[in-house]
Amino acid sequence: xxxxxxxxxxxxxxxxxxxxxxxxxxxxxxxxxxxxxxxxxxxxxxxxxxxxxxxxxxxxxxxxxx
Amino acid sequence: xxxxxxxxxxxxxxxxxxxxxxxxxxxxxxxxxxxxxxxxxxxxxxxxxxxxxxxxxxxxxxxxxxxxxxxxxxxxxxxxxxxxxxxxxxxxxxxxxxxxxxxxxxxxxxxxxxxxxxxxxxxxxxxxxxxxxxxxxxxxxxxxxxxxxxxxxxxxxxxxxxxxxxxxxxxxxxxxxxxxxxxxxxxxxxxxxxxxxxxxxxxxxxxxxxxxxxxxxxxxxxxxxxxxxxxxxxxxxxxxxxxxxxxxxxxxxxxxxxxxxxxxxxxxxxxxxxxxxxxxxxxxxxxxxxxxxxxxxxxxxxxxxxxxxxxxxxxxxxxxxxxxxxxxxxxxxxxxxxxxxxxxxxxxxxxxxxxxxxxxxxxxxxxxxxxxxxxxxxxxxxxxxxxxxxxxxxxxxxxxxxxxxxx
Numbered sequence: 219x220x221x222x223x224x225x226x227x228x229x230x231x232x233x234x235x236x237x238x239x240x241x242x243x244x245x246x247x248x249x250x251x252x253x254x255x256x257x258x259x260x261x262x263x264x265x266x267x268x269x270x271x272x273x274x275x276x277x278x279x280x281x282x283x284x
Numbered sequence: 285x286x287x288x289x290x291x292x293x294x295x296x297x298x299x300x301x302x303x304x305x306x307x308x309x310x311x312x313x314x315x316x317x318x319x320x321x322x323x324x325x326x327x328x329x330x331x332x333x334x335x336x337x338x339x340x341x342x343x344x345x346x347x348x349x350x351x352x353x354x355x356x357x358x359x360x361x362x363x364x365x366x367x368x369x370x371x372x373x374x375x376x377x378x379x380x381x382x383x384x385x386x387x388x389x390x391x392x393x394x395x396x397x398x399x400x401x402x403x404x405x406x407x408x409x410x411x412x413x414x415x416x417x418x419x420x421x422x423x424x425x426x427x428x429x430x431x432x433x434x435x436x437x438x439x440x441x442x443x444x445x446x447x448x449x450x451x452x453x454x455x456x457x458x459x460x461x462x463x464x465x466x467x468x469x470x471x472x473x474x475x476x477x478x479x480x481x482x483x484x485x486x487x488x489x490x491x492x493x494x495x496x497x498x499x500x501x502x503x504x505x506x507x508x509x510x511x512x513x514x515x516x517x518x519x520x521x522x523x524x525x526x527x528x529x530x531x532x533x534x535x536x537x538x539x540x541x542x543x544x545x546x547x548x549x550x551x552x553x554x555x556x557x558x559x560x561x562x563x564x565x566x567x568x569x570x571x572x573x574x575x576x577x578x579x580x581x582x583x584x585x586x587x588x589x590x591x592x593x594x595x596x597x598x599x600x601x602x603x604x605x606x607x608x609x610x611x612x613x614x615x616x617x618x619x620x621x622x623x624x625x626x627x628x629x630x631x632x633x634x635x636x637x638x639x640x641x642x643x644x645x646x647x648x649x650x651x652x653x654x655x656x657x658x659x660x661x662x663x664x665x666x667x668x669x670x671x672x673x674x675x676x677x678x679x680x681x682x683x684x685x686x687x688x689x690x691x
């Protein structure tokens with residue numbers, strides 16, 4: 219099972235991840251960081267989530283295999 | 285050279301170079317990867333320099349893009365403080381400032397761009413914002429409380445203006461165009477942007493650029509074409525960029541506004557590729573142009589790495605994208621607006637800073653400018669990728685509801 223994890227010490231709330239996959243990532247109103255709203259990454263989502271991992275300027279995202 | 289086996293050399297360890305290195309591994313290349321960079325500690329979050337880093341009161345630094353653990357795990361050797369001085373395409377090596385000749389079987393040029401210098405009459409370059417050092421200097425200016433004049437109303441000029449206003453610094457902007465970002469976003473959005481800055485207290489002069497700048501004891505004197513001389517205690521120039529390609533002059537690699545590549549990332553020399561800000565592609569008018577934006581550098585850099593690893597030359601087909609943060613708003617620019625395009629409101633309202641504007645010729649969308657609505661970005665990219673028309677786009681955007689608690 220592949221999950222995506224946000225490192226809150228790195229995340230600066232850019233929201234680039236939200237733009238790439240709004241069903242997986244969210245920056246709640248007033249929050250300084252992004253959160254994962256669907257942590258299990260299915261095959262359909264994997265490509266976009268991988269793009270989000272690459273794009274994050276703070277490099278705050280990691281894909282984890284359980 | 286006993287120290288290096290001839291593997292793939294990547295010149296430049298910022299977004300594109302590191303993405304290319306990762307792309308090489310992702311594509312199955314198992315040989316040596318050496319990434320050279322002039323900076324001692326290369327590869328950091330550059331977009332943040334003109335955004336949150338400048339607005340924040342602390343001394344936080346932009347995060348590095350890779351940890352040494354991650355680089356070691358991928359067998360990627362990054363040599364900071366190694367500036368590429370020349371490229372030998374016959375004997376296939378990169379010459380560095382240390383006098384080393386680093387051999388390559390393939391080389392990926394990702395040396396990026398530098399801020400275009402604006403010189404005073406005395407020949408001194410004005411401050412710019414491109415590096416961590418520039419950020420430190422600009423932070424001192426903010427602390428001084430002096431008013432700041434920004435020459436240039438592109439992305440850097442506009443973001444710095446907004447960040448400085450959030451720190452209560454008095455800001456004046458001199459923009460060359462009649463409206464900021466006009467060719468990229470069209471009249472309506474550019475006019476909205478100008479009004480947004482003025483509403484936040486920026487003194488914005490459009491349609492002007494300095495004829496000359498002289499530096500005196502108490503700051504600078506800016507001579508304008510209309511004869512006025514503006515005095516500015518502090519100046520920042522944000523007038524575009526120049527490709528870091530001088531080191532390739534005379535190498536045999538074609539240069540025109542940057543390192544010329546085809547859609548796959550290849551230069552005119554076999555085995556020599558380029559990625560990111562430094563790379564230039566045909567502009568459709570007989571010349572070449574660069575794409576100097578973050579996600580492009582990463583995606584196109586990765587693409588070149590994959591091509592090199594797989595021995596392929598697949599064309600890169602990513603949709604151009606740039607985002608800018610000003611006054612708490614994120615403005616997304618997707619695609620490329622053409623000079624013939626009309627600007628059509630597809631959703632929302634410019635008055636509420638929540639809108640989607642399409643740029644189209646004969647109903648065919650070339651680009652979209654969107655304020656906030658980040659959750660709609662994926663839909664917008666899909667619309668452009670599949671060549672949607674204006675009506676289809678408006679319909680698609682009307683059905684993608686925006687819950688008010690998100691942005």
